Amino acid sequence: MFLAAAAACMPSAAQTLQVWVHSGPGPERDAYVASVQAFGGDLIERARRRRAEGVINGSGSVAALRTLQAWVRAGYVDAAPKNDHAFVSGQSAISWVGHWVYGHYKKALGDKLGLVPLPRFSSRTVTGSGSWNFGIAASCPHPEAAGRFIEHLMSRIEILRVTQVNGAVPGTGAAMVFSRHYAPDGELRLYAEQLLAGMARVRPPTPHYPVVSRAFAEAVSQVARGADVQQALDRAARTIESHIAATDAANHTTGKTP
Known part of the structure; x- marks a missing residue:
């Protein structure tokens, strides 16, 4: 149903979705985590919040980013936008972003602005929180x-x-x-x-989250530009676990508790 609506929007918009795919941590990339979680994936295991292997690069996370990549290949998403004005200028029908842009969008679009939920990617609906x-x-x-x-x-x-x-x-x-x-x-x-x-599912409550977020953001950026999904997420998992290991080693040397 969502893809049918996306295809219907194409004649009147340069692309259906404005999706911010540049790398770097921030709320824009965190917004995509909900789709990963809806597919059954996540960024890091939740019990001790120390393992990324098999989670950020697990089957659910891979399925989510393969879906994003398929949208790029179908022309629904511009993977290399020159700016973030596509939605307010009418070049994009939908902007996948969050509440932090409401004021700007409302000023630009007035009563033409509407809020819709994410597509249901699987048997459950997930939204971000925190x-x-x-x-x-x-x-x-x-x-x-x-x-x-x-x-x-x-x-x-x-x-x-x-x-x-x-x-x-x-x-x-x-x-x-x-x-x-x-x-x-x-x-x-x-x-x-x-x-x-x-x-809603909250972000992983861990002091390593800035690194987790950046690793995921870089993977999203790479995938949107055509990189192999599994390899991009494998790199993200290694980046996160290497950082945690290095932090553990530094804390052991100084006697700090991680």
Whole structure:
């Protein structure tokens, strides 16, 4: 059904999907992780969050990126866009991105802008969840004061102030009810409904995530430009595990706990 709609869009758009495929970590690449998870893959094993082999390069992850590559080959995606203006300029019918561009898109497209869920790639629907977060280091000299500061940031008023600027889903139900975009009648309510329905899967909570994200981003970029999917993901797995091993060795030398 999704592919039929994509094909139908082709006569009126240079490409159906605006998919950002340049390398480097960031929310754009993280948005594609949901499709990997929908196929049964992931970036790293979740129990101890230390093994990437057989996960980021496992069968589910491979199937997901082969699907993306097939879209590129079919002409639905421009694998080497000169900029990210295809959607707002009418050259692309769909932009696979996230809430962080809502303000820009709404200003450009007005009432013509709509929010739709991802295609159902398998028997389950998965959506992304989570963002960069605040934490308190074990070495913090004033943890009580830091805790009070974070408690202040988690107040309804502060959550609404931040999410009004960055477009993110409010982090608490109490704030969501008062959100212009995510309340029951808000234009971005679909995000909230998917979160509340349990469709979301958070990023792996690991200090190695920046490396994991970059390795995955590079694999996506390579695959979109025609690289062998299995080989690209094998390289990503080696990059992640090499980094974890090097970090373990450094921590052992300094006596730190990873």
